Amino acid sequence: MTAPSPERARLAAVLRELKGRTGLSLAGLAAKTAFSKSSWDRYLNGRTLPPRDAVQELCRLAGEPEGRCLALWEIAESEGSGRAAAPPPEEAAPGEDDGARGSADRSSAHRRATLVAVLASVSAVAVGGVAAAALLLPDPGGGPGASLSPPSAAGPRCRGEVCEGKSPMRMKCAAAPLTLASYRTATGASLELRYSQECGTSWARMWGTRIGDRLEMSATGVGGVGAGHGRVRSVEIQNGVDADSYVYTPMTAADPGSVVRACFDPVAGSGEECFDSRVVR
Numbered sequence: 001m002t003a004p005s006p007e008r009a010r011l012a013a014v015l016r017e018l019k020g021r022t023g024l025s026l027a028g029l030a031a032k033t034a035f036s037k038s039s040w041d042r043y044l045n046g047r048t049l050p051p052r053d054a055v056q057e058l059c060r061l062a063g064e065p066e067g068r069c070l071a072l073w074e075i076a077e078s079e080g081s082g083r084a085a086a087p088p089p090e091e092a093a094p095g096e097d098d099g100a101r102g103s104a105d106r107s108s109a110h111r112r113a114t115l116v117a118v119l120a121s122v123s124a125v126a127v128g129g130v131a132a133a134a135l136l137l138p139d140p141g142g143g144p145g146a147s148l149s150p151p152s153a154a155g156p157r158c159r160g161e162v163c164e165g166k167s168p169m170r171m172k173c174a175a176a177p178l179t180l181a182s183y184r185t186a187t188g189a190s191l192e193l194r195y196s197q198e199c200g201t202s203w204a205r206m207w208g209t210r211i212g213d214r215l216e217m218s219a220t221g222v223g224g225v226g227a228g229h230g231r232v233r234s235v236e237i238q239n240g241v242d243a244d245s246y247v248y249t250p251m252t253a254a255d256p257g258s259v260v261r262a263c264f265d266p267v268a269g270s271g272e273e274c275f276d277s278r279v280v281r
Contacts, residue, residue: 004046007076012046014069015055018062019044033057039244048245049076051207077246078175160200165233165250173199173251180260181277187266189213193277195254202254202279203233204262207246212267213237215247219254219279220261237267256281 004012019029019040026044030037035054043050055073059066157171168174173196180193180202189209195202204217216234233250237243254260261276 005076007072008049009046011049011055011069011072011076012044014072015050015058016044018058018064018069021062021064022058024061029058029061032061035244038240042241042244048241049073051244051246052077053208156196156198158199160253163199163201163251164231164253168194168196168199168201168203168248168251171199171251173201174248180279181275183262183264183273183275185264185266185273186270187213187268189264189266191215191262191264191275193217193260193262193275195260195279196251199251200253200255201251202258202260203249203251204260205246205248206235206237206264209237209243209247210267211237211239211243213243214265214267215249215262216265217249217252217260217262219252219258221255221258254279 003009022029024032026037026040029035029040033040033054034057035043035050039048039050039054042048043054050073052070052073055069056066058064059069156173156175158166158173163171163173168177174194176198177194177196180195182193183191185191187210189206191204191206193202193204202217202219204215206213206215214234214236216232218232231252233252235247235249237247249262256279258279259276260279261274263272263274265272
């Protein structure tokens with residue numbers, strides 16, 4: 001079994017502490033929330049990144065202000081794979097520009113430092129609860145101050161057409177995406193259209209789904225041409241782990257002015273639901 005990322009492991013440790021504070025068993029958590037006993041087991045052991053709603057519900061049950069935990073969740077979500085068992089990372093494209101890599105590293109480090117500052121400030125005003133030191137997010141093997149050092153991974157590994165059909169997580173395009181539109185389906189699934197300015201790409205994601213649910217997305221440029229040339233990118237919920245996780249479509253190229261469209265086809269057969277948004281500068 002693949003070990004959880006350091007970011008997900010930190011989040012899981014905090015969630016376990018909150019569970020202990022509630023005094024509830026896994027079955028008790030399932031009874032008081034919208035998430036099953038098996039889902040909570042995966043969340044608390046770091047095998048699956050919990051939905052944001054699950055983190056908020058556990059904070060509520062434990063009487064914990066949610067700001068710290070949500071900041072941890074944001075880091076885990078941006079660094080995660082999107083699925084519990086992602087394939088090995090692809091090799092970086094040959095000839096990658098070192099100057100661009102350095103700029104992306106500095107930008108990523110700044111975003112991480114900002115999240116660390118949020119954690120520290122919220123921890124400073126909270127009384128009791130999860131220890132602040134556990135939330136300062138040091139590097140996996142780092143000492144004091146390691147949380148502010150640049151991450152070892154490079155910045156985005158593709159841009160535009162080069163990203164076509166690739167994973168936003170594996171290509172590191174999902175570190176700070178814009179949410180173009182959100183949608184709640186008749187079956188209760190949540191959908192989002194996302195856009196990365198750094199990568200010039202868009203994709204869709206879903207959660208709160210059922211096995212067999214399918215999501216498709218495409219991008220069309222101004223006048224119906226350009227962008228992703230209308231290519232359809234899709235993903236389907238394969239198993240229970242997928243159903244409890246954020247699942248992402250592959251990316252398609254998207255420029256400012258492009259219209260990005262997503263369609264959800266539920267296994268329940270209630271009919272396809274579509275929504276769209278325009279990429280703005």
